[in-house]
Amino acid sequence: MDAAEALPDSLLEAIRSRAAGYDERNGFPHEDLDALAAVGYLAAFVPREVGGLGAGLDDVVRFQRRLAAAAPATALAVNMHLVWTGVARLLADRGDDSLAFVLEEAGAGEVFAFGVSEAGNDAVLFDSLTDAVPQPDGGYRFTGTKVFTSLAPRWTRLGTFGKDTSGEEPLLVWGFIRRDQPGWRHLEDWDTLGMRATQSCTTVLEGVHAPADRIVRRLPVGPSPDLLVFGVFAVFETLLAAVYTGLAERALQLAVEAAHRRRSHRSGGRPYAQDPDIRWQLAEAAMALDAVLPQLERVAADLDAGVDRGAGWFRALSGLKHRAASTAKDVVDTALRVGGGGAYFRGGELERLYRDVLAGLYHPSDPESAHATVAKDLLGPLEP
Template sequence: MGNGLFLQNERQHQLYDRASQLADQIKPFAKESDKKGQLAEEIIQQLKNNHYLSMTLPEEYGGEHLSLYEWLVMQEKIAEGDGATALSVGWHLGIIMELRDEHKWTEENFEFLAREVSKQKLVNRASTERNTGSPTRGGRPETTAIWDGQGYILNGRKTFTTLASHLDYAIVSAYIEDDDQVGSFLVDMNNLGVSVDRTWDTLGMRGTGSDDLVLQDVRVKQERLVERKSGKRSGPKGWLLHIPACYLGIASAATREAVEFSKSFQPNSLDHTISKEHHIREKIGEMEMLLMRSRHLLYRVAEKWDQYPERRPELMSSLAVAKVSVTNDAQKIVDLAMRVSGGRGLSKDALFEKYYRDVRAGLHNPPMDDMVLEQFAKDLLDD
């Protein structure tokens, strides 16, 4: 196991083994997903066949009520098979974990969604818009919800809607004009007026298929207004650690690939493989050190989250540090892997260049580096 990943009991060992098998099952289809800019149907089917989409549900709904630590163990391993798959399904499972633990919805609405997810249905939030950017930056959504006496009529366009073409439900943020308030609606993707605009064409994480969600006069029942935004600052969200876990998994896969490459590649200028060269060994050693450091940080924070639920508000800074530190370490690890592979790493026939492109996306997932660093500076410098 190594590299700072501590499996503490038999259940965690079993979950790790299940994630390893799932990673092996999805890996053959990762290249197709990357090429098409959509998660391959075979990957979606494997996730469903393995009942992975319901893992964070409470047991009474057919889930396995994963702790944060357990879930990150699985997410990191799946990311070794394909980072885009891990990041995509991470949003779905994280939302379920958040709703499960924070009781943000009415019992009726949560039960409805839980029953659907137990059937391996997919859900994601649709909150980002072209003019407002990430919801973590603030900004009122331009998507509107207007009450017509019988229900709400939604109009708008959402960007970065991960797995848009595969979703069964979307939790859509909108400005409720009658109430002068922002709320979120649970929208069935089969509703009339819901469509997906295939806009996703990016450098990395192409397989997430994060296309635009378009809503044109979409009618939603009153009871599907599932959340209203309060003026209070939101608390810490441990489930967002699925983001650094994903990029750590990519870095781990890149390290393994670099080790295998260095042990097998022997240019005719040497009488041994490059694994005997000092500068290669130094790079491999640094990659291993960064992996170990990142895992210690990530899983220690997750462990605290699970063990001391009453102290979770105190972990806000630790969660932010874990995300920023681990994703930046992952960048360094994959860069070192590219240096080990040399020009061959740029080939589309190799895995290195895909790791290099995918890991870059971690800098643009919340919380962003600048926001975290500014908050720390504010705490220290502003009276």
């Protein structure tokens, strides 16, 4: 699928023109989300026969790179909706229809968000600090605090999980809640260095109810081979890598433009694009970025094709996200140096990209976790 068809140039230019304002006001990009919904982008993973674009993960990776080059924070916010719809598509492609309602509701205009992260929970998907209390109707009530809930002002469905300790063995319970149900609230606490327009506010769950037909998994605590857990990790890491790669592509473009625009007094007014040191720096940044793209595209294509890498998937996915985020930061650093002192002033696009790219440090898998995962794959587990 052509990325320019899914995200026309005119749409992206309008989104880019608003990005600085949302960042300055620390506001949510309502106009961007409305515009993306109007062209069917929020239904990218939804099959064509039910009104979606019918895109695969390989397609959406290209789309998200393109969107992130226009407005990284908007792309990162939309990522969380695309994670859930992407997981639903991954499961469906493998014969699991437990998230079929996600695709159906996304096709009807519902907006999904990701209510999983918890402060202090470094087990991430393998344990939870949130209480999940079983109800007579087969549903659950969730009580706990979730952080980094992107799309906070606009989600209509929140996928979340908690721990049920009512039985002999604790279980991790995954379910979906509705915005129009009581028992949850947001804190107006999103005032960050970068990625401000995501409005990833803290969400406090206060006994909010997920009915039985929206409880999608009950799993043992700890690492799990369940397809849902794999799907969440796989789509989350891959689409994060896409966003930060798109951000880096834009930073490199701005650096090239700056190199042609800036003139050197010392060399008689020649553009910095003719300076050997500047040329070397930009070439180095471009080569680093070029190395990420095949890895990103291969991972996405293999996930679409259902390739079985076994336990090697966790090495591939952790490594992809780490490399993409680290490379993006390095590319933006280079772009700032090439852009000169003017790039350091507030309000410039490179200044904003520098703040936005730092958020990549905090998403799972963090550098420590990624290196531990790859080391385990290479060397085996640590001895007790």
